[in-house]
Amino acid sequence: MKNPLIVVNFKTYAESTGEKAVMIARYCEEVSRDHGVGIVAVPQIPDIYRVASSVKIPVFAQHIDGAGAGSFTGHITAECIRDSGASGTLLNHSERRLLLSDIDSALTAAKKAGLTTIVCTNNVAVTSAAAALSPDFVAIEPPELIGSGIPVSKADPEIVRASVAAVMKINPEVKILCGAGISRGEDVAAAVELGTSGVLLASGVIKAKDPRAALIDLVGKI
Amino acid sequence: MKNPLIVVNFKTYAESTGEKAVMIARYCEEVSRDHGVGIVAVPQIPDIYRVASSVKIPVFAQHIDGAGAGSFTGHITAECIRDSGASGTLLNHSERRLLLSDIDSALTAAKKAGLTTIVCTNNVAVTSAAAALSPDFVAIEPPELIGSGIPVSKADPEIVRASVAAVMKINPEVKILCGAGISRGEDVAAAVELGTSGVLLASGVIKAKDPRAALIDLVGKI
Amino acid sequence: MKNPLIVVNFKTYAESTGEKAVMIARYCEEVSRDHGVGIVAVPQIPDIYRVASSVKIPVFAQHIDGAGAGSFTGHITAECIRDSGASGTLLNHSERRLLLSDIDSALTAAKKAGLTTIVCTNNVAVTSAAAALSPDFVAIEPPELIGSGIPVSKADPEIVRASVAAVMKINPEVKILCGAGISRGEDVAAAVELGTSGVLLASGVIKAKDPRAALIDLVGKI
Amino acid sequence: MKNPLIVVNFKTYAESTGEKAVMIARYCEEVSRDHGVGIVAVPQIPDIYRVASSVKIPVFAQHIDGAGAGSFTGHITAECIRDSGASGTLLNHSERRLLLSDIDSALTAAKKAGLTTIVCTNNVAVTSAAAALSPDFVAIEPPELIGSGIPVSKADPEIVRASVAAVMKINPEVKILCGAGISRGEDVAAAVELGTSGVLLASGVIKAKDPRAALIDLVGKI
Numbered sequence: 001m002k003n004p005l006i007v008v009n010f011k012t013y014a015e016s017t018g019e020k021a022v023m024i025a026r027y028c029e030e031v032s033r034d035h036g037v038g039i040v041a042v043p044q045i046p047d048i049y050r051v052a053s054s055v056k057i058p059v060f061a062q063h064i065d066g067a068g069a070g071s072f073t074g075h076i077t078a079e080c081i082r083d084s085g086a087s088g089t090l091l092n093h094s095e096r097r098l099l100l101s102d103i104d105s106a107l108t109a110a111k112k113a114g115l116t117t118i119v120c121t122n123n124v125a126v127t128s129a130a131a132a133l134s135p136d137f138v139a140i141e142p143p144e145l146i147g148s149g150i151p152v153s154k155a156d157p158e159i160v161r162a163s164v165a166a167v168m169k170i171n172p173e174v175k176i177l178c179g180a181g182i183s184r185g186e187d188v189a190a191a192v193e194l195g196t197s198g199v200l201l202a203s204g205v206i207k208a209k210d211p212r213a214a215l216i217d218l219v220g221k222i
Numbered sequence: 223m224k225n226p227l228i229v230v231n232f233k234t235y236a237e238s239t240g241e242k243a244v245m246i247a248r249y250c251e252e253v254s255r256d257h258g259v260g261i262v263a264v265p266q267i268p269d270i271y272r273v274a275s276s277v278k279i280p281v282f283a284q285h286i287d288g289a290g291a292g293s294f295t296g297h298i299t300a301e302c303i304r305d306s307g308a309s310g311t312l313l314n315h316s317e318r319r320l321l322l323s324d325i326d327s328a329l330t331a332a333k334k335a336g337l338t339t340i341v342c343t344n345n346v347a348v349t350s351a352a353a354a355l356s357p358d359f360v361a362i363e364p365p366e367l368i369g370s371g372i373p374v375s376k377a378d379p380e381i382v383r384a385s386v387a388a389v390m391k392i393n394p395e396v397k398i399l400c401g402a403g404i405s406r407g408e409d410v411a412a413a414v415e416l417g418t419s420g421v422l423l424a425s426g427v428i429k430a431k432d433p434r435a436a437l438i439d440l441v442g443k444i
Numbered sequence: 445m446k447n448p449l450i451v452v453n454f455k456t457y458a459e460s461t462g463e464k465a466v467m468i469a470r471y472c473e474e475v476s477r478d479h480g481v482g483i484v485a486v487p488q489i490p491d492i493y494r495v496a497s498s499v500k501i502p503v504f505a506q507h508i509d510g511a512g513a514g515s516f517t518g519h520i521t522a523e524c525i526r527d528s529g530a531s532g533t534l535l536n537h538s539e540r541r542l543l544l545s546d547i548d549s550a551l552t553a554a555k556k557a558g559l560t561t562i563v564c565t566n567n568v569a570v571t572s573a574a575a576a577l578s579p580d581f582v583a584i585e586p587p588e589l590i591g592s593g594i595p596v597s598k599a600d601p602e603i604v605r606a607s608v609a610a611v612m613k614i615n616p617e618v619k620i621l622c623g624a625g626i627s628r629g630e631d632v633a634a635a636v637e638l639g640t641s642g643v644l645l646a647s648g649v650i651k652a653k654d655p656r657a658a659l660i661d662l663v664g665k666i
Numbered sequence: 667m668k669n670p671l672i673v674v675n676f677k678t679y680a681e682s683t684g685e686k687a688v689m690i691a692r693y694c695e696e697v698s699r700d701h702g703v704g705i706v707a708v709p710q711i712p713d714i715y716r717v718a719s720s721v722k723i724p725v726f727a728q729h730i731d732g733a734g735a736g737s738f739t740g741h742i743t744a745e746c747i748r749d750s751g752a753s754g755t756l757l758n759h760s761e762r763r764l765l766l767s768d769i770d771s772a773l774t775a776a777k778k779a780g781l782t783t784i785v786c787t788n789n790v791a792v793t794s795a796a797a798a799l800s801p802d803f804v805a806i807e808p809p810e811l812i813g814s815g816i817p818v819s820k821a822d823p824e825i826v827r828a829s830v831a832a833v834m835k836i837n838p839e840v841k842i843l844c845g846a847g848i849s850r851g852e853d854v855a856a857a858v859e860l861g862t863s864g865v866l867l868a869s870g871v872i873k874a875k876d877p878r879a880a881l882i883d884l885v886g887k888i
C-alpha cells in the first residue's frame with residue numbers, strides 16, 4: 001500500500017485557532033514523523049506564519065484569491081501566503097466556492113509562486129472541470145457528507161471511483177483526494193483502495209476529544 | 223463552407239431593450255431567413271417573453287442560475303425562461319461570471335429543461351474546464367477584446383486555435399464559438415476558418431448605425 | 445384600521461411560474477378589487493411582462509441590479525423591468541442578498557426609473573442601514589422564520605417594534621412591511637398593530653391549497 | 667488643531683508584503699512616536715502576526731468576514747485576527763465590497779472581539795447607511811479618486827462635508843475618515859478642516875520613493 005497524504009483542514013474552529021493551531025500542527029508533525037506518513041496542516045490564513053514558523057511539515061492556506069501584488073485590499077495573494085511559510089493552498093472549498101475564472105487565476109498565481117494546489121469539488125462533472133485546469137490535486141467532497149461522520153468511501157464509493165476515472169481521462173497527472181466524513185484509519189484505507197492519493201478531513205481530527213490519538217488512528221492502518 | 227451560427231447578445235443596451243429588442247430580433251429573423259444562416263437573439267431576461275412571442279428564430283437567455291423551483295427569490299430558473307419561450311442560455315459571460323459549481327448546476331438545470339447551453343470562457347484553460355462540463359457550446363472571448371472592435375480572430379487567432387484543440391481533446395462533442403471584437407462578415411469567415419462553429423457578438427450589431435445592415439454584412443461572406 | 449399593503453412574492457415556485465403566475469396574479473387582482481385592499485404581485489423576472497400585461501394591480505420584480513444600459517450581460521435593469529410593466533422591485537431579499545453599494549446603486553436606478561422600492565432586512569441594525577438609503581419600504585424578515593408558518597408578529601414582535609422605532613428615528617418617510625411566517629388575516633392585523641404598513645409573504649399564498657381562499661383570509665380581518 | 671488619525675493600507679503591494687510589511691510598519695511606529703500622531707498599519711492578513719509582533723502601534727486587518735468559529739474554511743474571523751495581534755479592521759473597502767448583511771455580522775463579530783472598525787463607503791447615502799450600523803469609523807472614499815493622487819479634500823470637498831453632516835445626523839458617535847488620493851500633509855490638514863478625524867491612504871505612503879519621508883510629510887503640518 002502506497003503512502004497516502006493526510007490533509008487536515010483547521011477551518012475556523014476555536015480548537016484550532018492561534019496557539020491551538022500551533023499545537024495541532026505539532027501533533028500533525030509528530031505523527032507524520034513517527035509514522036512516516038505525509039500530513040499537511042491547513043490553518044486559518046492569519047495563523048499561517050505562526051504555524052509555519054513552528055513546524056517542519058507542509059502548511060497550506062485554506063484559500064487564496066487570484067489577485068497578485070497591487071490594489072487588492074483584503075485579498076489573499078499566493079506571494080503573501082508563501083512568504084508567510086505556506087507551500088500550498090486549498091481552493092474552492094465548499095465553504096468558500098470560487099468563480100471558475102478565479103479558480104483559474106488563483107491556480108496560475110499559485111503555480112507562479114511555487115505552491116501546491118488542491119481544488120475541492122462536489123461531483124464528478126466538477127471534478128472533471130477542475131482536473132482540466134491542471135491543479136496538483138482535486139479533492140472530491142460531496143457537500144452533504146462534510147462533517148457528517150459518514151465517510152464518502154462508505155456512503156458513496158461510486159462518486160470516488162467515477163472521479164478517479166474522470167480525472168484519469170482528462171489529466172492523469174492530477175492526483176485525487178477524497179473528503180467528507182473521514183475520521184478513522186479504515187476510511188483512509190478505503191479511500192486509497194478506491195484509487196485516491198489520500199484524504200482531506202477537518203472535524204475528524206480537530207473536533208476529536210484527543211486530536212493526537214485521532215491522527216494516530218488515521219495513519220495506523222497505512 | 224459550413225453554416226456558422228451567429229449569436230447576438232443584446233446586453234442591457236438601450237438600443238435593444240423592450241420594443242427595440244423585438245425590432246432587433248425581427249431583423250435577426252429576417253436576415254436569418256433571407257440568407258439561410260442560423261441567428262440566435264439573446265435579449266435581456268425580462269424581454270424574453272415579448273421577443274420569443276414575436277419571432278421564430280431561437281431566443282436565448284443571457285444568464286440562468288442553477289436554482290430550480292422553490293424558495294429562490296430573484297433567481298432565474300431554466301424552467302421559467304423556457305416557459306417564456308427561450309430555447310437556450312448563455313452562462314458565465316464575462317459580465318456575469320459564475321461559481322464553478324453554479325455553472326455545473328445551471329447546466330444540469332438547463333439540460334433537464336431541454337435548453338441549449340453556451341458557456342463563455344476567457345482563456346484556453348477555462349475553455350478546457352468548461353468543455354469538461356459538456357455544454358452544447360463554449361464561447362471563447364478574451365475579455366480585453368470585448369467591445370474593442372478588434373476581432374479575436376485577428377488579434378489572437380492562436381487562442382482560438384488552442385481552444386479548438388483543447389475542446390477536441392476534452393470533449394469533441396462540444397462546439398465552439400468565438401467572440402470579442404466581431405463586427406464584420408470577414409470576422410465570421412475567419413472564425414470558421416479557425417475551426418469554430420460561429421460567433422458571439424453584441425455591439426457589432428446592436429450599436430451599429432444600421433443593425434439590419436450590420437447583420438447582412440455579417441452573413442454576407444458565408 | 446388603515447389599509448395595509450399585501451405583497452405576494454411568487455419566488456420560483458412551480459405553482460407560480462408562467463401561466464400559473466398569471467393565474468395567481470389574477471386572484472390577487474380580484475381579491476384586491478373585491479376587498480379594497482392593495483395587493484402587489486411579485487412574479488419571477490421572466491414572467492413580469494406576461495403578468496403585467498394581464499392584470500391591473502401593481503407588479504414588482506423580485507430583484508434588480510444596479511447596472512443601467514450598457515455592457516451588463518445578464519443583469520436586470522430598472523429600465524427593462526419598468527418597460528416590461530413592473531412598477532416596483534424587491535431588493536436584498538434573504539435569498540438574494542446584495543452588496544451595500546449595489547443596494548444603493550439599485551435604489552438610485554429604481555428611483556430614476558420611477559419604481560417603488562422595498563429593501564428586505566434581517567434585523568434592526570440592517571433595517572436602520574436600509575432606512576438610511578431612503579427606499580419607499582423596508583421589509584423586516586427574520587431569516588429563521590421565512591417559510592416557517594410562524595408569523596414574525598407572534599414569534600418576535602419585539603424585532604418588528606424595534607424596527608419601526610429605528611426607522612422612525614432614521615427616516616420617518618420610509619414605510620415598513622413585515623415578513624416571514626405570514627399566512628393568515630390575524631398575522632396581517634398583528635403586523636399593522638405593531639406599526640407596519642403591511643406584509644410581505646410567499647408560501648402562505650402560493651403554497652396554499654387554495655391561493656384565492658388564502659388571499660381572502662389574509663384581507664378578511666382588515 | 668486636534669490630533670488626526672493616519673490609517674495606512676498596505677493593500678497587496680509588493681513593497682509592503684512580508685518582511686517589507688514589517689519595515690513599513692516600523693516606519694509608521696517611528697513617525698507616530700516622534701510626531702505624537704496616531705498611525706495605524708493595515709498589512710495583508712497573512713502578515714498581521716508578523717507585523718503585530720514587531721511594532722507597538724495599532725495593526726488592523728484589511729477585511730474580516732462575519733463568520734465566527736466553526737465550519738467556515740477560508741473565512742477570516744474577528745477572533746483569529748485579534749489573536750494574531752490586530753486591534754481593528756477595515757470593512758467593505760472598495761476593492762472588497764461586502765453584502766449589507768455581512769457588514770452587519772462582521773461588525774457584530776468585531777465588537778464582540780473588541781476590535782475597532784472602519785467601514786469604507788463610496789458616497790453620502792452609503793455613508794449614512796454605514797453610520798446606522800454604528801461602526802467606530804466610516805471612511806468615505808470616492809472610488810474614482812482612489813490611487814489618483816488627487817485628494818478627495820480638493821477634488822470633491824462637498825462629498826466629505828455632506829458625509830460629515832449625514833453621520834452627525836444618523837449617529838454622532840461615529841467618527842469619519844476620508845480617503846482617496848491622499849498623499850501630503852496639506853491633504854491631511856484639509857481633511858481635518860472638513861470635519862473628519864483623519865485619513866485612510868495607501869499608495870501615497872507605500873508607493874512613495876521614500877515611505878518614511880512620505881509619512882513625515884503627512885504628519886508635518888499637524
